[in-house]
Amino acid sequence: MEHLNEKECKSAGMAVRDTLEIISGKWKLILLLTFYKKGKRRFRELVKELNISPRVLSKELQELEMNKLVTRTVRNTRPMTVEYDITPYCRTLGSVLQPMKEWGELHRQEIIGKKNSE
Amino acid sequence: MEHLNEKECKSAGMAVRDTLEIISGKWKLILLLTFYKKGKRRFRELVKELNISPRVLSKELQELEMNKLVTRTVRNTRPMTVEYDITPYCRTLGSVLQPMKEWGELHRQEIIGKKNSE
DNA sequence: CGGCATCCACTTGGATACTG
DNA sequence: CAGTATCCAAGTGGATGCCG
Numbered sequence: 001m002e003h004l005n006e007k008e009c010k011s012a013g014m015a016v017r018d019t020l021e022i023i024s025g026k027w028k029l030i031l032l033l034t035f036y037k038k039g040k041r042r043f044r045e046l047v048k049e050l051n052i053s054p055r056v057l058s059k060e061l062q063e064l065e066m067n068k069l070v071t072r073t074v075r076n077t078r079p080m081t082v083e084y085d086i087t088p089y090c091r092t093l094g095s096v097l098q099p100m101k102e103w104g105e106l107h108r109q110e111i112i113g114k115k116n117s118e
Numbered sequence: 119m120e121h122l123n124e125k126e127c128k129s130a131g132m133a134v135r136d137t138l139e140i141i142s143g144k145w146k147l148i149l150l151l152t153f154y155k156k157g158k159r160r161f162r163e164l165v166k167e168l169n170i171s172p173r174v175l176s177k178e179l180q181e182l183e184m185n186k187l188v189t190r191t192v193r194n195t196r197p198m199t200v201e202y203d204i205t206p207y208c209r210t211l212g213s214v215l216q217p218m219k220e221w222g223e224l225h226r227q228e229i230i231g232k233k234n235s236e
Numbered sequence: 237c238g239g240c241a242t243c244c245a246c247t248t249g250g251a252t253a254c255t256g
Numbered sequence: 257c258a259g260t261a262t263c264c265a266a267g268t269g270g271a272t273g274c275c276g
Binding site: 160161162165172173175176192195197198199200 | 257258259260261262
């Protein structure tokens with residue numbers, strides 16, 4: 001996780017990397033977007049909807065929960081059910097995701113659009 | 119690289135992930151920050167300063183170059199030398215890195231600072 | 237149903253020798 | 257010196273069985 005071998009990590013680098021690692025990985029973004037668009041979801045629903053293995057889903061949700069981006073709520077139903085949802089705090093990630101979305105779109109133009117305009 | 123199995127990747131997700139993958143990995147950020155703070159660097163300098171293996175450095179620089187974030191300049195010196203540096207375009211990444219830095223710092227407070235304020 | 241344990245495949249990054 | 261090829265270690269994600 002924190003394998004920085006130079007003093008690059010000092011001020012700016014560390015904070016940027018913290019943010020980076022929180023949303024990195026194959027499923028973090030997909031999960032947050034799913035909650036954002038469809039609301040609360042149960043464990044099994046996520047497994048089926050996203051076609052993610054339970055082992056991985058469990059780990060991803062735990063990490064998101066540790067970072068206070070999602071909540072885990074146990075329902076006292078006949079079989080047991082657990083609901084996951086994003087927190088209000090998770091919305092603050094918008095200040096990061098929005099610029100990333102915009103830059104990504106511009107970059108696609110920069111790379112693909114101007115491919116042969118040397 | 120692009121293993122999105124749901125329609126989550128549609129609009130927003132794709133662009134965000136594009137940006138994410140460009141700056142992900144162990145060395146991308148360190149390299150860009152090194153150029154930013156110390157200016158142009160030769161291949162061997164980077165290997166020694168960062169303690170990165172040549173194989174990995176070569177791959178990382180190629181990827182950054184493909185995304186037009188760094189330039190590669192061959193010098194016609196006695197032994198051969200190659201200089202790498204960031205492009206002006208790379209500076210536009212600031213609109214992404216700055217919010218990431220700020221959110222990362224706030225998040226550190228949110229997680230560590232308020233650890234026992236439930 | 238939630239989710240952990242086990243086993244496995246693929247990817248990422250490192251060490252090092254070697255070539256132009 | 258720059259960069260590649262080879263080999264290898266560790267991490268990440270997937271499949272599946274099992275248990276409470």
